[in-house]
Amino acid sequence: MKLKQLEVFVAVADHKSFSRAAEALYLTQPTVSVYISSLEKELNAKLFVRNTKEIDVTEQGMKLYQYAREMLILQNRITELFASDSGKAKPRLVVAASTVPSRYLLPDILAGYKEKYPSGQLELRESDSARVIEDVANHVVDVGFTGTLIENKSCRYLPFYEDELVVIMPNTDRYRAILEQEKGLEWICREPLLMREEGSGTRKEAEKQLKLSGIDVGGLSIAASVESTETIKRSVKNGIGITIISSLAVREEIAAGSVLAFSMGKNRSTRKLYLVYNNSYALSRQAENLVKVVRELYPGCGAV
Structure with a gap:
């Protein structure tokens, strides 16, 4: 068994695709298939279930995945330890992030990281909060x-930013009247509500805040669950x-007046990122080094 086989196996498992793994590793898809076939033959185990759209890791594959991932991490650290200053070795930092931190905070964080530590490679994966935490717990990514x-007993959380949740609505006469007249949140139950998908941190925190305000989440008129914040x-x-x-x-939309913002309570409804x-x-x-950059940008990082 060779480390290259394990690297290819982990890439296929992470990307759930032979073609995407091939692109990430700068290999051809037939070469990736050969690596996986030889590994399955050597281990006498079926590692993937091939479907029409994507592939899934089998139970045997998941057992191998944990060890393979650890071996690749150790290889990376050995390379890092003995790397010269010539810049030939470029260790990779894999970061996972949910939508809000990924799109609105990470650009500055990663820019600060690259400015202080220009060597090395960064890989950013965007998904929902539940998947980010799962990937951190499974050691698929370095930081989330x-x-x-x-x-999750495997995860340590460092709060670094306090975000406010608000209700936004169209800028129309009807909603301007609601903004002026309503004090509580009961009116939300009468409105079509768009929510983020299950697993989204924004959705989990929104439901939590509604419950704290005495709103029955089950009685909401949810018009749609949508993955994209922009949509x-x-x-x-x-x-x-x-x-x-x-x-x-x-x-930006609030500042431009294209939507109206309604506070979620007398006290600011905040959540930690x-x-x-x-x-x-x-x-x-x-x-x-990335943790250091976050602490420098957000001095309260880690404070409970």
């Missing part, structure tokens, strides 16, 4: 940024419904 906290914003502007969203994601990493493994040097 998420909009909610899901208890939700456009839908609200077009009058399809209202939504609960991060103020970070909609600050977290930097999360796996506390069962030592952080790589690159991951440690």
Whole structure:
């Protein structure tokens, strides 16, 4: 068994695709297939279930995945340890982030990281908060940024930013009247509501805040569940419904007056955004450096 076989196997498992893994590794798809076939033959195990759209890792494959991932991480750290200053070795830092931190905070964080640590490679994966935490717990990625906290014994969370959730609605006479007249949130139950998809940190926190305000989440008129924040914003502007969203994601629209913002309570309805990493493994040097950058940009990082 060769490390290259394991590298290809992990890439296919991460990307759930032979073609996308081939692109990531700068190999041809037939070459990737040969590596996987030879590994399956050597281990006498079926590692993937091939479907029409994507592939899934089998139970045997998941057992191998954990060990293979650890071996590749160790290889990376050995390379890093003995790398010369010539710049030939470029260790890779894999970062996962949910939508809000990925789009509205990470550009500045990663720019600060690249400015201080120009060597090395960065890979950013965007998904929902639940998947980010799952990938951190499974050591698929080095560091994650998420909009909610899901208890997991493998994860350590460092709160670094406080985000406010607001209700946004079309800028029409009807909603301007609601903005002026309504004090509580009960009126939301009468409106078509657009929500982020299940697993989204924004959705989890929105439901939590509604419950704290005495709103029965089961009684809401949810018109649609949407994965894209941008699609939700456009839908609200077009009058399809209202939504609960991060103020970070909609600050430009609020400033321009294309939507109206309604506070979610007398006290600002805030949630913390977290930097999360796996506390069962030592952080790589690159991951440690990223944590340092976050702490410098957000001095309260880690404070509870």
